[in-house]
Amino acid sequence: MKFTSKLAFAASALALSVSAAWADSGEISVGMALEPPHLDPTSAAAGAIDQVLYANVFQGLTRFASDGSIIPGLAESWTISDDGLTYVFQLRHGVKFHDGTDFDASHVVFSLDRARAEDSTNAQKALFADIASVKTGDHYSVIVTLSKPNGSLLFNLAWGDAVIVSPESIDTIKEKPIGTGPFRFVEWVKGDRIELERTPDYSWGDQVALDKVTFRFISDPTAAFAAVMSEDVDVFPVFPAPENLAQFDADPRFQVLVGSTEGETILSTNNKLPPLDDVRVRKAIAHAIDRKAIIDGAMFGFGTPIGTHFAPHNPAYLDLTGNSAYDPEMSKSLLAEAGLADGFTTTLKLPPPSYARRGGEIIAAQLREVGINVEISNLEWAQWLEQVFRGKDFGLTIVSHTEPMDIGIYARPDYYFQYDNPEFQALITELNAEAKADKRTELLHKAQTMISEDYVNGYLFQLAATGVANAKLQGLWVNAPTQATDLTGVSWAE
Amino acid sequence: MSLTTAPPRKPSLLRTITSSLNLTLGLFIIVVFFGGALISLVWTPFDVASLDIPNKLKAPGLPHLMGTDHFGRDVFSMILVGARTSIAVAVVAVGIGMGLGVPLGLAAAVRPGSFMDELIMRGNDLVFAFPALLIAIMITAVFGPGAVNAILAIGIFNIPVFARLSRGAALSLWTRDFVLSARVAGKGAVRISYEHILPNILNLLIVQGTIQFSLGILAEAGLSYVGLGAQPPIPSWGRMLAESQTMISFAPHLALFPGLAIVFTVLGLNLMGDGLRDILDPKIRRER
């Protein structure tokens, strides 16, 4: 199988020709709720790092396109051996790091080996688990050998955690990132902003229109609203307060961007904690929840109801919301059936995002209607990770699983919601080894149905990508297949 | 012919209260809010626990006097119940401050300059060195947010306030002759503190208590505002403000009413404190 991105190449050639006309056409300031803790995407889970740097400063062998598909990045083409164990990547020529060094195969080997090393601090080390070795072919080719076939390798290599870094910059990467992207790092005023500027002589890939980008960190939703309203920021790709979007929509100065994300927002349930280990109780919870009220109340209407752990925009999605239609009466009778006619009490531990905090209040009220008393406690992420995710000390929690194609987590019995179904685990093993698209779809349908009918978790809605931007900005990503703010194609309209 | 001076007349309490504008106004406001809080125990116009999302963000009018919030809850009812939270947190916190601070202050005053005095006063300085909000943040970071921890944080900060106040007042009382008389009568320090010192600083404590109470309400609002106070679904003014903040541009009533509730309660308490001081404090001075 061979894939060459002629189209992309052509597009970049075209862009090259018009870039002169777009010169000095502008600066933008991008609002973000969270500030990166540091600037090394390969050693932290913080999405904020990718939001600033992915595709802008750092590039990987492959990359996500705005529709979620995988396209060539620093590798302009690749070949895969028939047994699916050997990948040979042909690298782009003439690529330079921002410090002036030439990019070649050794950088790829360095970056991938660093990510999978024993003492690696890569937050997604599992992505590289199946890689047996990475070797240079020649100056511009890399050979990756797998220990077993993995249909997701190209997808995995597109993650921000797999970007190519230069060995010389490793010591200072957290403060002063050096990548190969169309923008280079200028300054970071901690607590306030990060500034990027266009890489001079950028000749590999799509040409960019912007000269200067300022990411400004505004954690407070009110402040974010005010900043957009007063046009202090030009775009807020992930606007933290959906309640304000209607106002922006009504204002001709702004455009509201509503797209899809990979975030399945679920009412995670501790499948090992009585009485939640009883499927009838989980089903009762599922039927007690009114998704529309949650989407309206917590998200101000933004979000797509889901009935299983799968993104609705994915072609393999099955609409299973019918399995858990809002039916409090049924809920009550299910509880009675489970011997809990008088209801029961459980905890609901909520991480900071407003979907969780607001959704939690609504769900608590809805569960109270059927006799389930829920004690809310608001946690910070660190506490949530410790208590809920690692400690498994919870009854219910609300969280949005933003990793793409992550139905596989249901095959991990030690995962925090502790769903342990050998049948499902076998299904996923089969899926991982399967390469045929139609067969994969069938298996995925089966998996979605199984977790939906086991009522593993309460499936609430797919998080919408809700952003707001100046009406004159064009080329922004509407969907969010990964956490990124790709500014490559962004420009000001005349 | 009498050469003795006439004993001073003691004005009737009722007359003093009505003649003090501050006190009357303060009492009126406080009665309204405490009354509201009490009534909310048995009745509120709407149930604050049940959500009515289709009716969300209604402007003030009928039947929702102060409108509804983003979950369709009745703001007026939430303010009534929120008064309860504010009052409860502030009362208990001031109680902690008084309950611990006053005995500490009295103990320190028994022998000024003693090791005990130094220990207590340096301890006080230490607590004072931590700005109140920092104490709150540290406590909630350790034990998690919640009304109890907010109470603890505000309470801890109140301890040195009362310790200092009661020590200062007790020090001057210890030099008074009636304390000497009690010592001549063989009474010990604990008994004197309880029998002679405490009743004489009570007025001062009441006045300060009122002021700390109002500060407690402000502090509770501040903590709830940053999410460290009472947790949902318990309504709290500070959290109502925090939640309303993103909607202030299209639903200003959500920010207006809880804010006014805080302002009025604090104002009422401060006015009452001033009024009480006018009545209670000069008497102490006159007695000297």
Added chain:
Amino acid sequence: MLRYSLKRFLSLLISLLVASIVIFVVIEIVPGDPATYMLGINAQEDTIAALREELGLNASKLERYWNWLSGMMVGDFGTSYTYRSPVNELIGDRIWVSLPLALIALTLSTAIAFPIGIIAASRRGSVTDMSVMGATQLGVAIPNFWFAMILVLIFAINLRWFASGGFPGWDEGVFAGLKALTLPAIALALPQASILARVMRTSLLDTLSEDFVRTARAKGLSKAKALRRHALRNALIPVLTIIGLQFSFMLAGAIIIENVFYLPGLGRLIFQSISQRDLIVVESVVMLLVFAVVLVNFFVDLTYALVDPRLRGRQ
């Protein structure tokens, strides 16, 4: 004077030492692990262990306390876990927002409170007194964050006179910096000014009833002159105490205001660090704030001695 200062200084050092122990103990029992936080939900156990090792989190508590303390002695707070940069640098960046903000707010508060307090005291019982004091009563009762919200609504969103928040940095020019700090400083200062004005008035009234003011009047000083020349300086002691308290309040208590105006100050740093379990930053910032409070109190004590010769002791 020297003895007095030395004594105060010694107690300052002891306070700081005890404070450092309290802070360390309290923060260290905070649940949550910085490594886990940084690596997120897909991290593998061995990765977390590797990061903990790299961050030096596996050393004993006592050792870490000692490292932290001994570092502080020479002005080195250590390295942030999450930012991986020296804590000094992080604090250094933020303090240039928080400190000027506190100073501007304090100056504003004093500039408003002093004349108000003086006018009210000198015209005790007049309509001016009543209305000004009524206004301060209201000012005391307004939560500063609510006031900040209203300021943003009016001046940033509706009138658009000021930016709604953020801080351009002092290298963008002093004016730009001051402009960004204007609304936050007002939000911080007005409630504090109300308190200060009330204290000023009460203290002045107390002093005005002192015998020496009567003596001054008997010399032929008019009421206003007696107030200016004799009462004012004597009335300053309680006022200075409050100013000292307010400065520490503004430095540390600005946490909320910094959030409303998204200023990159110490307050936001501390919130952020707590949520990221960047314990060493939390410890250091808290320590720094405590240090500031203690230092301010120290200077207030010294100022007392300047104002009041009785505290200087006999030479």
Added chain:
Amino acid sequence: MALLSIENLNLSIHGIDILRDVSMSVEAGKVLGVIGESGSGKSMTANAVMQLLPNGTDCSGTILLEGQNLLDLHEGQMNRLRGKDIGMVFQEPMTALNPVKTIGAQVAETLLIHKAASKPEALRIARETLNRVGLPEDRFPMSRYPHELSGGQRQRVVIAMAIALKPKLLIADEPTTALDVTTQAQILRLLKRLIQEDDMGLILITHDLAVVSDMADDMVIMQNGVVVEQGPAATLYRDMQHPYTKALFEASSHIPDRDYADERGADPLLEVRNVIRDYTLPRTKLFAAPGYFRAVNDVSFVINRGESLGLVGESGCGKSTLTRALLGLEPVQSGDILFDGDPVVKNGLVVPDIRRKMQVVFQDPYGSFNPRHKVSRLITEPYHLLPSSPTGADRDRAIAEALESVDMPASAAEKYIHEFSGGQRQRIAIARALIIRPELIILDEAVSALDVSVRAQVLDLLSDLSDRFGLTYLFISHDLSVVRAITDRVLVMKSGKVVERGATEDVFENPQHAYTKTLIDAAPQLPDVA
């Protein structure tokens, strides 16, 4: 023409009459003594002259200073007049000076405020004036702060401020009441000298007849806002008409009837042997041993059963410390205190049985009662010392008896202390001391805060009680006349030591120690009226 003449002055504050129809006058170079007890309106008269009156004051009549009616002047004119034409000296020298300004600056301010001199000139005059009032340059540089001076020295500074511009009239409102008797004599002499040198008129306001008797050319007696009698000092003593004036004179030199203790067959009740009490001073250097101050230095004496022993001395002489040591309120460093042959303090605690036999009455009638308790509870406080205190009707009877023994109605038991006057309170204090039938009562300046007439009544009561109950008194006071009136023997203390002791009359008639002589000479004397 008189320098100042007050005619038909009426004054009311918020509608309450304070002064009625007050008239008096003073001439240049002369001293007018204004005498009255508390509440007589004497200070308000002075304030009216200065026009330093509280808000809500209504003034009518005339106050003519060299023919100009001060009541017609507006505030600005009064400001120009105060300090320049009229100087004033107040009672409390401890608080009358601004603590944060140097004495030089405060004296010079009088000149500067009236633009009478340039700054260096004002400082030079201030220096001269300070020299004049007895604060010589070498010991009292102008850079001194008030807290570095004693009470008498501060009063001199206040006087310097008042006379810096050589005013025509000086008003001194109780200028020596807060001072020791020797200091008082010096200040009075100073005032006298100054008015002669500068030909000023002086209004000397005091509650103490003896103080004015040496000084005044004319006298005015006031009571309840009214002038009851006035006239030249020389004749007023002889020709006084008003009963109040007579009562005042009688009370001022009152000697109660009492049985004098028999010297022979003396039975020692309290023995004090070589008592030493030291106070540790704060360290001056960090590692040096702290210094100490010896407040009571090797004091020994005996009080015999049934006698009344006086202890006189000026403030700071150690008499209060000694009292507290006797009561076991303070530890002593060495020496013994024996009551009936037994030590008062054992193992650091006062033996309760002894404490019961030894009670105390303090000076301040306002401060010695807990304002929150009723009289019945207040006077039964010593019951705490009894193993089983009476209850119910017995207790009520004991309270009633105690109150009646001090001529108070039994109904007083149910009242609070603020309902009583100073004299009544002091009676209640005595009742409290009596209720557990003590043998020794220590009277610590017990009558010093009372007006003279009340003082006379309380002294009568004390001598009566002593006769009735066979009480022994230790009478501590700075007031020589009182000690002389009520004690059998007297001790004179100075700087922690007893410098003279003996039978009261012997000591007063024929003092041996130089200090005792000074003390007795300094005490102002009433002329013999008889």
